[in-house]
Amino acid sequence: MxxxxxxxxxxxxxxxxxxxxxxxxxxxxxxxxxxxxxxxxxxxxxxxxxxxxxxxxxxxxxxxxxxxxxxxxxxxxxxxxxxxxxxxxxxxxxxxxxxxxxxxxxxxxxxxxxxxxxxxxxSTFLPNFKVIQDNLHKIGPIRRYFASYCQYSSRYDKYKEGIVLNAFNPTFANGSLMDLGVYCLYPLITLFGAPTEVKATSMMLESGVDGEGSVLLKYDNKDAVVMYSKITNSYLPSEIQGEKGSMIIDKIHTAEKVEIRYNDGTVEVLTVDQPHPTMYYEVKEFVDLINQGKIESSINTYENSYTTMQVMDQVRDQIGLVYPSDHK
The missing domain is CATH 3.40.50.720 (NAD(P)-binding Rossmann-like Domain)
Structure with a gap:
């Protein structure tokens, strides 16, 4: 126990x-x-x-x-x-x-x-994320990763009334990148490692945090496009494009449906059942690792967490997103 x-x-x-x-x-x-x-x-x-x-x-x-x-x-x-x-x-x-x-x-x-x-x-502990990893080889050489997580925040209504809640307060190191953009970037780093180049843009709010943003990430033989927002909604799925077909992921943060659409028009549904609440899988990993005497997850590794935050630091540097905690 x-x-x-x-x-x-x-x-x-x-x-x-x-x-x-x-x-x-x-x-x-x-x-x-x-x-x-x-x-x-x-x-x-x-x-x-x-x-x-x-x-x-x-x-x-x-x-x-x-x-x-x-x-x-x-x-x-x-x-x-x-x-x-x-x-x-x-x-x-x-x-x-x-x-x-x-x-x-x-x-x-x-x-x-x-x-x-x-x-x-x-996200990276979900059964359907394992499906993504196990089936990537089927779409041939991968050329693009596209992930979108744009979800209008009810707290933005308060913000427009002049009430700045935690979600839009730089004192708490918050904003769109930290809250939603990380869901797009962490799976990217898990699948493909660190990019060689990062270019970012965003719409900054007067409170000092980003309301929405986009990031282009370059790899040696592919690129990645990431979009996130707390002030608009998007209904686009995410996608990994290969030379033989594209893998469609309905929601990058919960991956409930995964399929491959091949160049010849055929569709392979890869979705597996995820019977538990989405947070179950991370907690199960955490408890199991403790019981096994391990001090690092082989999925959410130290390297994945550190590299993701390094990329987010680059994004913040380019868009001028500064937190009080940066100067401690």
């Missing part, structure tokens, strides 16, 4: 805990929130009695083996490092941190203390 504490009590934590109900080795034993009222309210839903409003106290607790961190991006590195230094395994919500320098420090700390650190990027 792996005893888990959660840091952060928003909707994504509820989503993860709902997914974890089907994992026998997962046990929620502690909850952290900045206020005792919020901690009590959240913990009462799950019958948890170990409540914390002090992270240092939680990090030294004998009631937990690991934590799931779901706080704003700007807090990820500091909080993860605290738990890693105290011998606790860390599942950290995506993006791993605010910049590549922070990710590097997190990885070094995990290695030094011989504990597991894993980015909670759910």
């Amino acid at each position: 792996v005893r888990i504490g959660v840091v952060g009590t928003n909707w994504i934590t509820d989503r993860l805990l709902d997914a974890a109900k089907d994992i026998a080795d997962f046990q929620l034993t502690a909850v952290y929130s900045r206020t005792s009222e919020k901690a009590k309210e959240f913990a009462s839903k799950y019958g948890v009695t170990n409540l914390y409003t002090d992270l240092e106290e939680m990090a030294t607790s004998q009631e937990i083996d690991a934590v799931y961190i779901a706080t704003p991006n700007s807090y990820h590195a500091q909080q993860a490092i605290l738990f890693l230094e105290n011998g606790k395994h860390v599942l950290c919500e995506k993006p791993m941190a605010a910049n590549a320098s922070e990710v590097k420090s997190m990885i070094e700390t995990a290695k030094h203390h011989n504990v597991l650190l894993m980015e909670a990027m759910k």
Whole structure:
């Protein structure tokens, strides 16, 4: 049994805990929130009695083996490092941190203390992502990767009323790239590694974050096109184009349907059943790795997380997206 504490009590934590109900080795034993009222309210839903409003106290607790961190991006590195230094395994919500320098420090700390650190990027653990990897050879030499994740945020309505919520606040290292663009870039890095060149553009909001953006990424024998937005919707699927055909992925972040359309007009449906909630697969990997005594996922590797953040740093540099945490 792996005893888990959660840091952060928003909707994504509820989503993860709902997914974890089907994992026998997962046990929620502690909850952290900045206020005792919020901690009590959240913990009462799950019958948890170990409540914390002090992270240092939680990090030294004998009631937990690991934590799931779901706080704003700007807090990820500091909080993860605290738990890693105290011998606790860390599942950290995506993006791993605010910049590549922070990710590097997190990885070094995990290695030094011989504990597991894993980015909670759910997409790459899904059964249909394995299908993508296993069938890429069928479309011949790959020439283009195209991924789109554009989802209008209800928080943008508040923004237009003059209320800047966390999603559009640079203090928390937020914005379109960090929230949605990472879902397009992480699978790209997982499949094809680091690009040789990155060119980015975006529409910046007055609050200081990006509302939407596009990235062109060059490889030796292919290119990639990535689009993301929190201020518009898109209904386009994502696509990997090869010389023999194209692989169509309905949603790059959840990959519910995958098929190949060959040049001769034939279609091969590759979709497999994903019976569990999408976050189940990342939690299962995390718990299994702990029980196996491993300190790194072979899927969401340290290299994949670090390289993705390096690319995102390049994008931010080009579009002028700066966070207060960059100067720590």
